[in-house]
Amino acid sequence: MNYEQIIGEALLGNDGDKQRALDRMEIKLRVCDQITCPGTGKVLDQARASVIENKTSDGGISYTSAYCAEYIDSREDDIKAAAIEFGSEYRILDGRVLFGNGGK
Helix, strand or coil: CCHHHHHHHHHHCCCCCHHHHHHHHHHHHHHHHHCECCCCCCECCHHHEEEEEEECCCCCEEEEEEEEHHHHHHHHHHHHHHHHHHCCEEEEEEHHHHCCCCCC
8 A cells, every 4th residue: 555545535534435534624623713502602523513515696605604503403594595595505514424323
């Protein structure tokens, strides 16, 4: 095994899924950057956090923030309604799923 393979496995995990690896890195980045959930004030944990990416109509990302996954679960209808109102798309990255701790 060469260095590129070792580094690739370390970054991507055993499944080799690049998008999943990028999503996991995004959650880690947001959790480290924010520290606390803006909705609850609780300290964030990557395995129990969700990140919302709000995309503009041209495909750019206009907003990204981490929250406690349970908070997102309770507000998903509001998030969907706001996206419809502003004509944007959103994506939720669920740390419970991405880090193998179950899901909703």
